[in-house]
Amino acid sequence: xxxxxxxxxxxxxxxxxxxxxxxxxxxxxxxxxxxxxxxxxxxxxxxxxxxxxxxxxxxxxxxxxxxxxxxxxxxxxxxxxxxxxxxxxxxxxxxxxxxxxxxxxxxxxxxxxxxxxxxxxxxxxxxxxxxxxxxxxxxxxxxxxxxxxxxxxxxxxxxxxxxxxxxxxxxxxxxxxxxxxxxxxxxxxxxxxxxxxxxxxxxxxxxxxxxxxxxxxxxxxxxxxxxxxxxxxxxxxxxxxxxxxxxxxxxxxxxxxxxxxxxxxxxxxxxxxxxxxxxxxxxxxxxxxxxxxxxxxxxxxxxxxxxxxxxxxxxxxxxxxxxxxxxxxxxx
Numbered sequence: 001x002x003x004x005x006x007x008x009x010x011x012x013x014x015x016x017x018x019x020x021x022x023x024x025x026x027x028x029x030x031x032x033x034x035x036x037x038x039x040x041x042x043x044x045x046x047x048x049x050x051x052x053x054x055x056x057x058x059x060x061x062x063x064x065x066x067x068x069x070x071x072x073x074x075x076x077x078x079x080x081x082x083x084x085x086x087x088x089x090x091x092x093x094x095x096x097x098x099x100x101x102x103x104x105x106x107x108x109x110x111x112x113x114x115x116x117x118x119x120x121x122x123x124x125x126x127x128x129x130x131x132x133x134x135x136x137x138x139x140x141x142x143x144x145x146x147x148x149x150x151x152x153x154x155x156x157x158x159x160x161x162x163x164x165x166x167x168x169x170x171x172x173x174x175x176x177x178x179x180x181x182x183x184x185x186x187x188x189x190x191x192x193x194x195x196x197x198x199x200x201x202x203x204x205x206x207x208x209x210x211x212x213x214x215x216x217x218x219x220x221x222x223x224x225x226x227x228x229x230x231x232x233x234x235x236x237x238x239x240x241x242x243x244x245x246x247x248x249x250x251x252x253x254x255x256x257x258x259x260x261x262x263x264x265x266x267x268x269x270x271x272x273x274x275x276x277x278x279x280x281x282x283x284x285x286x287x288x289x290x291x292x293x294x295x296x297x298x299x300x301x302x303x304x305x306x307x308x309x310x311x312x313x314x315x316x317x318x319x320x321x322x323x324x325x326x327x328x329x330x331x332x
Contacts, residue, residue, distance in 0.1 A: 031091055031270045032065040038257075039087075039095035041080025043073045047209055047291055051123050051255045052096045054287040055278055062281065063274035076100070078109045085111045089262035091271045094120060097258040102311035103164060106318065107327060114311045118263055119304035121275040122256035123284075124293030127227035128165055129208045129239070130173070133196055134221045141223045141245050144203070148179035155181040157203040158192045163318060163327045166192070169205045169226050169251035171321040176247040196220070207253050208236070209292035226251035232294060250313065255293060256303055272300050 038056055042048045049071065056067035072080030077100055087093035101113035111117075130141070138144040148155045159167035167183060174181050184201055186192040189210050195201045197219060205226065214220040215235060225231055225241045226249045242249035257275060278284055279297040288295045298306065318324040 031267050032063055032274075034092065035066045035068050036063075036091070037093045038067050038069050039080050039084045039093065040069055040071045041073060041077040041084070041096065042071070044071055047207075047253075047293075048096045048098050048255060050291055051288065051293075054284060054291070055123065055257065055275070057287075058278035058281050058284050059274075062277040076104065076107075078104055081113055081117075082110050084258065085113070085116050085260060087260045089118075089260040089264075091259070091263050091267040094257055094259045094271075096255070098255050099165070099253050099310065101258075102307060102314055105311070106163065106315060106324070113258075114307040116261055117258040118261050118268070119300050119307055120257040120259055120272055121279055121300070122254055122296060122298035122303045122306070123279060124288045124291075124295045125252050125254035126208060126293050127225050127231060127241075128169060128205050128251035128253065129211070129222045129231075129236070130170070130203060130205050130224045130226065130242070131196070131211060131215075131220050131222045132203050133199065134219050136202065136221065138223065139221075141240065141242070144223055145177050145179060145245075148174075148181060149177070152180040153182050155179070155203060156184050156201045157181050157205070158184050158186050158195055158201040159205070160186055160188060160192055162330055163323050165251045165253070166205050168314070168317055168321065168323055169249055170203070171323060172317050173242060173247050173249045175321050176249065205251060209253075212292060224249075252310075254306075256298070268300070 036059065038052050040049050040052045052069055056069055059065060059067040072083055080095065081101065084093065084095035097113070097117065105112040105114065132138060132144070138147060157170050159170070161167060170181065186195060189206065192204055193206070193210065193214070196204050197214065208222070211220055215222065222236060222239045224245065225236060225239050227241055228243050228250065230236065230239065230241055263271070276297065276299060285295045315324070318327070
């Protein structure tokens with residue numbers, strides 16, 4: 001009897017020990033088991049930051065853990081992007097990525113983000129638009145092109161840096177159409193838009209989210225959309241694309257999420273699935289649309305391929321327009 005009791009106690013003790021020993025392993029396989037940090041390489045309040053906060057809002061509901069926003073602006077977003085690339089690839093540090101990640105490496109950034117980061121999910125996109133002041137004499141792109149051809153370099157357009165979208169897309173249009181325009185640099189989007197409204201420049205290629213209030217107020221007119229399809233929004237439904245006019249100009253701002261390279265598949269899969277659930281939540285879709293973006297979810301594979309193809313396309317445009325040489329000269 002006593003021997004039976006002793007044996008039973010030993011079996012119970014061994015079983016308990018095994019259970020305790022296996023518990024950490026079981027917990028390690030469950031992801032996420034703690035809050036996730038999201039690096040936003042921009043200041044609070046911008047469209048990238050707002051997309052990040054929208055995604056973070058749905059984390060508890062769809063992933064069972066919160067997301068902590070960590071704004072790391074500076075050095076044209078490379079400060080935050082470098083921090084993301086150098087983070088531990090355990091799934092607990094992710095970051096906001098936008099179309100700038102395909103441009104920065106061409107300027108000599110430390111990493112080629114399109115290949116040195118892990119794509120996770122695209123949240124949405126918006127094509128850039130070519131805009132003029134509402135009282136400008138050109139009612140559409142055809143009139144603008146005719147005038148620019150007849151008056152070489154009379155048109156001044158503003159941009160926010162050599163090689164970026166606001167510069168490369170107008171130069172691509174100029175190359176394809178045969179017009180000659182004078183580029184004028186500005187330190188940021190706000191002074192750029194102010195210069196257009198003040199009549200100091202004639203045109204800009206810009207993110208329409210930043211122009212919405214002026215378009216609604218009737219002070220800015222959009223002449224063309226830089227995409228192969230029109231923007232699915234009442235404000236732009238009558239605005240043609242450059243492609244419709246015979247100029248295949250593409251300039252698209254997309255917003256999404258990335259992570260350090262090297263995340264194990266047993267972590268990457270639940271992370272990607274969780275983000276997909278957040279993105280496809282009706283509340284998230286509405287919030288992203290309300291930010292002025294066209295909602296479009298892309299998973300890790302599709303989004304990663306987009307990074308690489310967009311970088312190749314941009315490099316081709318910068319080479320053909322001669323901008324890449326300007327960028328190289330600027331770095332010397």
